[in-house]
Amino acid sequence: MRRRKFLALMGxxxxxxxxxxxxxxxxxxAHFEGYPDAKAVLFDATRCIGCRKCxxxxxxxxxxxxxxxxxxxxxxLDTERRTSAKAHTVVNKYMxxxxxxxxxxxxxxxxxQEPACASACFVRAFKKNPDGSVTYDASxxxxxxxxxxxxxxxxxTYEYDEPLTPRVMKCTMCHxxxxxxxxxxxxxxxxxxxxxxxxxxxxxxxxxxxARIATFPDRYVDHVYGEREMGGTNWLYLSGVPFKELGMxxxxxxxxxxxxxxxxxxxxxxxxxxxxxLLGGIWAISKSNEKTADKERMEAVKAAIDSNQxxxxxxxxKFKEQAEKDKADSIEREVKKALEEAAAAAKEEEGx
Amino acid sequence: MTxxxxxxxxxxxxxxxxxxxxxxxVLTVLRFTKGIGSVTNLDDNNPWGIWIxxxxxxxxxxxxxxFTTSAAAYLFGIKKYNSAVRPAILTAFLGYALVVFALxxxxxxPWRLVYPIFYQPGTTSLLYEVGxxxxxxxxxxxxxxxxxALEWLGLKKLRGLVHKLxxxxxxxxxxxxxxxxxxxxxxxxxxxxxxxxxWYSAYLPIQFFVSAIAVGLSMVIFEGTLSHKAFHDKMxxxxxxxxxxxxxxxxxxxxxxxxxxxxxxxxALGADNNWKYLLTGWGAWYLFEILGFVALPSLLYAIxxxxxxxxxxxxxxxxTVLGIVLNRFNVSLVAFNWQLPSAQRYFPSWGEIGVSLFVxxxxxxxxxxxxxxxxIFYEHPDFKDAH
Numbered sequence: 001m002r003r004r005k006f007l008a009l010m011g012x013x014x015x016x017x018x019x020x021x022x023x024x025x026x027x028x029x030a031h032f033e034g035y036p037d038a039k040a041v042l043f044d045a046t047r048c049i050g051c052r053k054c055x056x057x058x059x060x061x062x063x064x065x066x067x068x069x070x071x072x073x074x075x076x077l078d079t080e081r082r083t084s085a086k087a088h089t090v091v092n093k094y095m096x097x098x099x100x101x102x103x104x105x106x107x108x109x110x111x112x113q114e115p116a117c118a119s120a121c122f123v124r125a126f127k128k129n130p131d132g133s134v135t136y137d138a139s140x141x142x143x144x145x146x147x148x149x150x151x152x153x154x155x156x157t158y159e160y161d162e163p164l165t166p167r168v169m170k171c172t173m174c175h176x177x178x179x180x181x182x183x184x185x186x187x188x189x190x191x192x193x194x195x196x197x198x199x200x201x202x203x204x205x206x207x208x209x210x211a212r213i214a215t216f217p218d219r220y221v222d223h224v225y226g227e228r229e230m231g232g233t234n235w236l237y238l239s240g241v242p243f244k245e246l247g248m249x250x251x252x253x254x255x256x257x258x259x260x261x262x263x264x265x266x267x268x269x270x271x272x273x274x275x276x277x278l279l280g281g282i283w284a285i286s287k288s289n290e291k292t293a294d295k296e297r298m299e300a301v302k303a304a305i306d307s308n309q310x311x312x313x314x315x316x317x318k319f320k321e322q323a324e325k326d327k328a329d330s331i332e333r334e335v336k337k338a339l340e341e342a343a344a345a346a347k348e349e350e351g352x
Numbered sequence: 353m354t355x356x357x358x359x360x361x362x363x364x365x366x367x368x369x370x371x372x373x374x375x376x377x378v379l380t381v382l383r384f385t386k387g388i389g390s391v392t393n394l395d396d397n398n399p400w401g402i403w404i405x406x407x408x409x410x411x412x413x414x415x416x417x418x419f420t421t422s423a424a425a426y427l428f429g430i431k432k433y434n435s436a437v438r439p440a441i442l443t444a445f446l447g448y449a450l451v452v453f454a455l456x457x458x459x460x461x462p463w464r465l466v467y468p469i470f471y472q473p474g475t476t477s478l479l480y481e482v483g484x485x486x487x488x489x490x491x492x493x494x495x496x497x498x499x500x501a502l503e504w505l506g507l508k509k510l511r512g513l514v515h516k517l518x519x520x521x522x523x524x525x526x527x528x529x530x531x532x533x534x535x536x537x538x539x540x541x542x543x544x545x546x547x548x549x550x551w552y553s554a555y556l557p558i559q560f561f562v563s564a565i566a567v568g569l570s571m572v573i574f575e576g577t578l579s580h581k582a583f584h585d586k587m588x589x590x591x592x593x594x595x596x597x598x599x600x601x602x603x604x605x606x607x608x609x610x611x612x613x614x615x616x617x618x619x620a621l622g623a624d625n626n627w628k629y630l631l632t633g634w635g636a637w638y639l640f641e642i643l644g645f646v647a648l649p650s651l652l653y654a655i656x657x658x659x660x661x662x663x664x665x666x667x668x669x670x671x672t673v674l675g676i677v678l679n680r681f682n683v684s685l686v687a688f689n690w691q692l693p694s695a696q697r698y699f700p701s702w703g704e705i706g707v708s709l710f711v712x713x714x715x716x717x718x719x720x721x722x723x724x725x726x727x728i729f730y731e732h733p734d735f736k737d738a739h
Contacts, residue, residue, distance in 0.1 A: 082396065082397070083396070084396060085396075116542055116543075118476075119476050119477065119542065120477050120478075120479065120542055121474045121477055122468040122473070122474040122477040122479040122480035122483055123464075123467045123468050123471070123472045123473070123474050124472055124473075124474040125474075140464070140467055140471065140472050141460070141461065141464075142459050142460065142461055142462075142464040142465060142467055142468065143459045143460020143461045143464075144458075144459050144460075144479060145399035145400065145459075145460075146477065146479045146539070148396065148399035149399055149400055149539075149542075149543060149546075150542045150543055152543070152545045152546075154396070154397060156396075157396040158396060158399060158460070159387075159460075160387055160388050160389030160392075160394060160395070161386070161387040161389045161390070162387050162460070163383070163384055163385050163386055163387040164384070164461070165460075165461065166387065166388070166460040166461070167460075249545060251545065252545050253544075257542050258476060260541050260542050260544065261476075261478055261538065261541050261542050263541075263554070264478060264534075264535070264538035264541055264557050265476070265478070265481070267534075267557070268481060268531060268535075271527060271530050271531055272527055272531070275523070275526060275527040275530060276523050276524075276527060279423070279427050279523045279526055279527075280523060282427055282428060283426070283427045283428075283429070283519065283523075286427070286428055286429025287429065289429065290429055
């Protein structure tokens with residue numbers, strides 16, 4: 001009985017482990033290569049001069065508040081910055097060892113082909129659009145900030161000072177403005193005086209990027225950042241120095257964010273389906289054990305009572321027998337005594 | 353505690369609780385008039401602080417006593433644990449209610465917390481799963497707990513109806529707990545580039561689930577010890593007679609679960625071949641957690657239950673609870689964003705600590721309010737099938 005219970009428990013534990021171990025992919029073999037006509041932006045760090053014109057254009061297009069220091073103030077570049085709720089893009093200056101001078105790198109949303117933010121959002125506030133951009137809908141946002149946790153590029157920002165209507169803020173690749181016909185390319189791209197930014201079909205830009213590397217192999221690192229990082233992004237980068245020197249992570253891998261969580265998600269319906277059966281089974285076993293134990297106890301009690309009864313009966317019979325024997329003996333004794341007395345009396349009479 | 357006369361109102365705890373509640377209310381006003389930024393140290397690099405790391409992750413883990421105890425008593429049929437179920441369910445119910453309460457401070461627009469469930473579910477998100485399960489489990493716990501409240505109110509018919517649901521609710525509770533306890537760990541699967549490799553693992557969901565069982569068992573022991581001091585007069589003969597058995601049995605179970613947890617932690621270490629990190633400073637911190645708060649309590653529980661050493665078991669329960677809090681802090685705060693320069697790392701503000709403390713104190717006050725009035729530590733004389 002105890003063995004059966006043990007096996008049931010072990011079975012439950014074993015299935016639990018097995019389920020966790022085999023992350024069968026929810027999307028089977030499907031691999032999303034991005035929308036076919038998706039646009040992208042190519043940033044070439046060898047061309048960027050750190051003039052902050054892109055920052056200014058972004059600020060204007062998105063109607064963001066004016067910064068404390070004007071965009072013409074280039075001393076801002078002396079400290080490393082990141083995107084904020086008031087700046088969807090920033091340019092940073094790096095002094096890589098071996099480079100002739102400073103190298104600049106622009107940060108903004110990379111518009112992943114399979115965005116971590118969209119995968120992490122529990123109200124589907126993020127959307128990957130066919131034009132390649134990733135946009136956000138504040139009208140459903142709860143403000144949990146899991147998107148900010150999930151983003152491998154540390155891009156989305158939050159309006160922490162808004163008490164009741166805080167929004168997640170990030171670059172939209174000017175999707176609303178381009179859709180409305182106000183712009184024909186993102187604001188930053190249009191403002192770049194050095195053609196360090198180029199806007200076009202992602203597939204075309206990839207060809208251009210690789211062509212530049214092939215034409216000037218000494219000028220470029222042989223890698224287009226964003227071609228495959230985190231499943232590929234719609235913002236591509238070329239650089240003359242290792243990307244690590246420009247504050248870019250080189251250890252992100254090529255697995256998209258949704259693939260990292262699909263395994264855990266596939267376990268959910270299995271637990272929901274199998275746990276009740278297993279737990280119900282364990283309950284049934286323990287219940288039946290209890291019943292059997294009860295029955296056995298009852299039988300044992302009955303047997304004990306029965307054997308007690310028999311012993312008592314035997315004892316009683318013995319007592320009775322003894323008592324009867326005693327009675328018979330005493331009668332015999334009395335009779336004998338009476339006879340003896342009678343005989344003695346007769347003798348006396350004879351003698352007298 | 354029964355006679356709440358004017359004399360007994362100004363106990364040291366009540367004064368402390370009163371101050372915390374006042375601070376909490378002030379912080380509440382600040383949060384909803386000046387924004388999250390005014391009371392927290394959260395920023396764009398560190399969007400989740402102790403309101404998630406402690407209030408949510410630890411809150412849910414520490415409330416795991418509810419499903420472990422009810423499963424042991426009602427599903428595995430260990431009847432000597434029956435009297436431990438009600439206090440454990442009450443703790444779990446209050447724990448989850450407070451988790452949801454605390455989330456109202458953390459999320460930007462708390463009135464939309466129902467959106468993922470009723471308006472626009474984002475089913476690819478692990479957080480959706482957490483939200484759905486916590487919502488459903490809180491409902492289950494409310495129903496399970498309501499039996500005691502209905503007995504208190506004397507609503508016999510309704511109480512009988514709810515009592516009949518015990519088995520179904522228990523199974524549903526275990527299913528939901530399995531799912532969301534593990535999903536809290538799975539939340540971090542999406543960010544391998546941010547969490548230190550010693551804590552990041554594909555096994556995070558299972559690690560969170562198994563450690564939740566260990567801490568759930570420990571919380572029953574720990575909380576029973578505290579309750580014994582405060583509410584001894586409320587406990588009936590059955591509860592008191594079964595109490596030592598519960599402590600010994602749970603200690604033995606917790607020892608085994610902690611050993612299993614240690615095993616899967618080591619498997620994760622080996623699976624990702626992370627041994628090399630053990631020699632770094634992070635490795636020392638990892639070993640401190642694993643040896644001091646997993647291996648050690650497992651051993652101490654084993655010794656304690658073998659030698660029937662109740663004080664040792666009670667201290668070990670405290671150590672285990674502390675260890676899981678440390679683990680959740682490590683995953684969500686300490687080892688998260690480990691590559692950022694120290695100037696950009698997060699440390700909680702006084703405002704955040706104040707709100708978390710406020711939430712805990714509200715929980716203790718609610719617990720006291722209920723156990724001094726409702727049949728939690730004793731059977732209601734009219735309802736003898738309660739246990």
